[in-house]
Amino acid sequence: MTVALLLLGYSAVLGGLGPLWLKRASWLDRAPRLGIWAWHALTATVIISVTLAGLAVAVPTVPVSGNLAAMLQECVMALRAQYAAPGGAAVAASGTVLAFALVARIGWCLAAALVRARRQRSEHAAVLDLAGRHRPDLGVTVLDHDRPAAYCLPGHGHRVVLTTAALTTLEPRALDAVIAHERAHIRQRHHLVLAYAEALERAFPRVPLFRTAASETRRLVELAADDEATARSDALTLASALVEMAGAGVPAASLAASGGHAAGRVRRLLAPQRPLKRAIAWGGALVAGAVLVLPLVVAVEPAVAASGMNACPLPTAPPVAAPQPAY
Amino acid sequence: MRGFGELEQAIMDVVWTSGEPVTVRAVLDQLNGDRPQPLAYNTVHTVTEILHRKGWLSRAKDGRAYRYTSTKSREEYAASLIDQVWESGADRTATLVRLFDEMDADEVAELRAALAARADGGR
16 A cells, blocks of 8 residues: 555656656756656656556555465465455555556557557558659659648658748758658658657546646657758758748738747757767756656555565575476 | 559540540540550550540540540649648648648748848858
8 A cells, every 4th residue: 555655656646747847957958858758758757656556555565475376375365464454455456447548548548559550650651652743852752832841740750841842942951951850750660759748648638747747848859850951961951941931921810729839949959069079968868767667666665675585484494396397 | 453554644644635525536545655565455445435434534425436534633632632732730640641730921931030140251
C-alpha cells in the first residue's frame, strides 16, 4: 500500500509540476531534441507510475527468494491475508482495473492513430503519384499550385512535396534549406513522436499534462528540424524562406487552427545561435531517463529489500534437488 | 505493380496535356513516340481501364472505341492535396508534417524588417 501511495504521489507531483517547469525552461529551445525526450519521459513516467500503483495495490509485496516453493507459499499467504482484510479485495480489484484500463486506453488510442495515419498517408500518396511531378534533381515531388507550400509525407515511401509557387518564390539556397528541414522531419521520425504525443492527448483530453506535452512536442519537432536544416545552410536563409512562404497570401481563417509557431521560429533563427553544450544536453537526457526509471525502482525495491531481511524462515533450506535425467 | 504506377502516370500526363477526349490508340501513339521499346496496345488499354475504374478518367463511346477524359484537372487534384495538408491541424499532424504555420500581416512585416536589418548588419 505504501508503494502504491508513493507512486501515486510521484506521478501527481511530476504530472502537476513537471509541465509547468518544462514549459518555462527556455533552454529547452536550445536543445529541442532533448526537449522532446524530456516531455516524452515525463508523460511515460506518469503513465508507468499510475499503472504500477494500481498493480502494487493488487499484488502484495512478497520477498524475492531463490526457493520457488517458499516464495509461492509466501505469495499465497500474503494474498490470503490481504483479501481476508475488510475491503482488501475491493481495493485490489480497483487497482487492477485502473492499471489495465489505463494501459488499454492508451494502447487503443495509439494503435488507432497509427492505423489511421497510415491509411491517410497511403491515400494521399496515391493521388500524389499521379497528380505530382517528380523532380529527380531536387529529389522532391512538385504539385501545380499557386500557394507556396512545402510538406513531407513521412513513413514508408516518404517524400518531400513542394508547390510550383514555392519553387518560383524561393531562391535556390532557401529551397535547399526548406528541403533539408523536411528531410529532417523524415529522418528523425517526427511522425511517430507526434503520433505518441497526440494519442495520449486524445486518450485523456482532460489531463493538462498530455495537452501541454502534445502542443510542446508539435513546437519542438519544428525547432529540431530547423536546427538540422541550419547545420548545412545558415539560419538567415531558412528564416527568410519561412517568412516568404508564410507571407504569401494565406487565408486568415486557418490561422486559429494551427499553433502559429512560425513567428517564434523565425525570431529564434534570427537571434544568435546558442546551442546547449553537449555535456549539458547529455546530462539532461540522463536526468530524464532517471525520472523514467524511478517508478520501476520504487515498485520493485520493497520486494528486493524484503528478500534481504526475510531469508530467515528457511535458513537451512536444503538446496533444490537437481532434476533427475529423464532417462 | 510499380511499373503499372509509372504507366498510369504517363497516361494521365497524356490525357491532361491533350486537353480533349482521347482514344487509347492516340494515347499509345503519344507514349510510343519517344520509347525505345514500344508498348503493346493491350497494356495501355488495360491500364486506361484501370484508371477509369479508379475514377481518374471518364469515357464516352465514339464509334467503335471509347474516348477518355480526365474527371479533374491536375491542378484540381493538387489543390485538394494542399487543402488536406492545410486542414491537418492538431488532429492530423502525424499524417503530414508541414513546414510552416501561418503568420499575420503585422508579423510578416516585422520579421521582414528584422531580416533586412540582419542582412545589412552582416555585411
